[in-house]
Amino acid sequence: MSATESRPTTETAEGPATPATSQATKETLEDYTLRYAPRSYRRWTPMVVATTALGGIAYMADFSIGAGIGLAHGTGNALVAIAVAAVVIFVTGFPLAYYGARYNIDLDLITRGSGFGYYGSVLTSVIFASFTFIFFALEGSIMAQGLRLGLGLPLWIGYLVSTLMVIPLVIYGMKALSKLQVWTTPVWLVLMVGPLVYLIATDPGTVDRFLSYAGTDGDGGVNTASVLLGAGVCLSLIAQIGEQIDYLRFMPPKTEANKGRWWTAVVMAGPGWVVLGALKQAIGVFLAVYILASVGPSVAPEPIQQFKGAFDAMLPSWLVVPLAVVLVVISQIKINVTNAYSGSLAWTNSFTRLTGRYPGRMVFVLVNLGFALALMEADMFSFLNGILGFYSNCAIAWVVTVATDIGVNKYLLKLSPLAPEFRRGMLYAVNPVGVVSFVAASGLSIAMYFHAFGDTLQPYSPVAAAVIAFALTPLTAVATRGRYYLRRTDDGIPEPLLDADGNPSGTVYDCHVCHQAYERPDVTACATHDAVVCSLCLSTDRVGDHVLPVSGELLA
Template identity: 90%
Template structure:
């Protein structure tokens, strides 16, 4: 990748003067990276592969090594490998339609969710689920970094947690432009530090592979066991919501055309559902390294990535280099993923708050809110009960992602009860669509009951399966029962200009919002109910009196 290509250019046209006051603040902040909005073509000047590289840079997290190690040490290598594979297949299949919609229509997962079964306010439920994902995994990565800082610099854990939290704030302020540069330039270093020691161990000591494959675990089951596989897969499936962070980058894909469609699809698949291939590989490496260092550090420390890579580096280089390199790997990984966690979490919180209160408080407030939740989890030593947190959380995440993916794949393309083009604008959607809300609440509720043994010990390992199956079945059932009538409140947004161009991409035609006086591309606008003009999606969201919101259609 050339230096020029990796440095995305600025938008093609200069932004006009911003209005004063609170509305001006909202406009200025959301135009930095189109927070809460459709991402316009004038801003999306990156090539497909630069977007893909940026998106994949965000999955450099170390949590996979801990997750894989925890599953492997508890249930044995055989069960861990099958569990990781099962979860990866589910994540890939459900992530593909979501990634396609985000890249094709240039909207994030919350905006996709609104029109794919949940409604304008109904998707607040899933925004909170996604925001929780970001601070849970921020806390996990921050804990791992604090372990590295303790080993390398002698910092107490509580101070390491604070350092890990505060250091990402300057990096997350500037949105997509800054994040793209950070991810592109740090990825080669990260890959070298991660893959190098593993390759060395396998090449110089083939016995490590035999010990890895024969490790039986501590649960005493032996062999490949269904309950162990499902328990392990449930923990891995907590990562299913990662597709939301991938889409936060994929929404900046350029339009798909005949000339670029092969590269476009490659980038979408690679950086969308394809993230799980690298994620599953890291989980397997986590099992391998945990088994390798188990005799030296004990089962508690073997799940810590800093100890895993310290042991691996120790086998291949002088002792004075071991700790600095292990700490460098952990710090680079933590920065790469936690700027994404902080960024995506702030979008989710801001989106929910703005819809419910009809007031835009500024994204930076919710960067701090998200970091506050994460810091509280770290100080509560969440790392010591990691698998329990992730096992519980996965039930909610699975129910949400499977519901939306099923609505796209089945309700839109098979049953044709859900509108094919996504809709996210206030006034165009019903407040709540029972299709997604009922499917999600029923699937997550029952699976959580199973997870906490309320339906018996035998069914407990099957909670992630229940979440996925119920969401997959109930979503089309609810669409048939309601006959799809709660998807669109209106079918006409009052603007004669087509929403899509001749290639099926969102139109690049711009119109001026008469509230904030800024130009926006066609998909971000609707006609105004009270004036002979158009209004943008954010001004609609913050319209407390509802004067601009179009009435319900016939």
């Protein structure tokens, strides 16, 4: 299936439409919002999925983040900080990406069964939703700066334009996003890499100036406090793995025939996104140092100014600003359709679980954009590093907790069920393993970040978030003996969840509530009818009529 095709046209994927089909069911079947993504829908090749996922990291924020760290702490500290953060993000992102691609579920569904419970993961859904609107606001601010430079638009109008223009693109989910990302990625790569190559080739002295830059508060050497402060800002991007998984969940089943391509795509588009991200941050430092003398430290972190300065060295003057604006606009659109899309999934998922109502994903597209616009109008770009440094503590605590549960509790201690579970009735409402670890790690690290334990320890808050989450997750699992992972071990359907190759089963069952057909992992037996019910109908069952009771053996 090519990137321009959508879903299979046979009725086996979702069944024929009936008068009883709810609007919620119809909308979630567009790209399986809140659901397991069935193999009948996943017809993209591994490389198409990977290209689509990587297209979403074309954001310009990395240039600003790198520039901010480099200008403050110097090139040496910035490069070490970027490298440290990249290693942490890669290591923690690997198990999450594997689970998303192997079992075809998003990060929220992974989190539910990896230590948090059915309602406990609402905490992390809000954290992830916050990530999407914070970075939407950051990218929107960068685009508004470009529109001001290129078209003379006031910033507040630029903020509004950058917000409204993504709405038509994000409505249709994976189908539209795959086309957009595949078509625009080559243009984006040429515009980003070309100026850097030209500057290094024609003026080697730029490299020496870049490497020797000491920063406004540095002495030219590398020191632990500066590295950790910089790494804390970079680690705010650790939650980006959630957006990568929103694409990776559409990977085809892993087989003997495709396992090489499958693993390449998962590593490249999963934790591998941080390799390109780290390179962009380093380029941001390079370009900021290059233009510093001509524009000053207050403007040097702006990507539009960085690329204007770079293009100015290699292109006719009449082409410089238009090309810089084109690069910024393409980058902003590529990432902000992903931010709007992923944020709407996170908000919708949380709301549906807590209220039993599905208001429609578009409602939360608008909610997410509203939060982002408010941040832009509040001029978040001027206090960017402070926001990201604070947010990174929450994001690190969440991702490290889930990654540790998968890597340690599932595979080493075998206290957490190996196959992920996300369906209501199968999970306890709250699992202390993830919730306690996350709350303790994020709470203590945030207190440390705000100098509660003194100025000396303040730079170590991201380290504290990671270490506490990594230690408490297995300790809590051992203390509770894994008691609160599964409310039931039997979902009432005799067929196994996984096929002989370890992939989720493709057998189709009819939900007796919405009268649609779903594959095996998305259904359970109904508590009150001799039939099966799908995961969304379970989520919206406000009286619990269809929810299976707790297993007898678990009550003993």
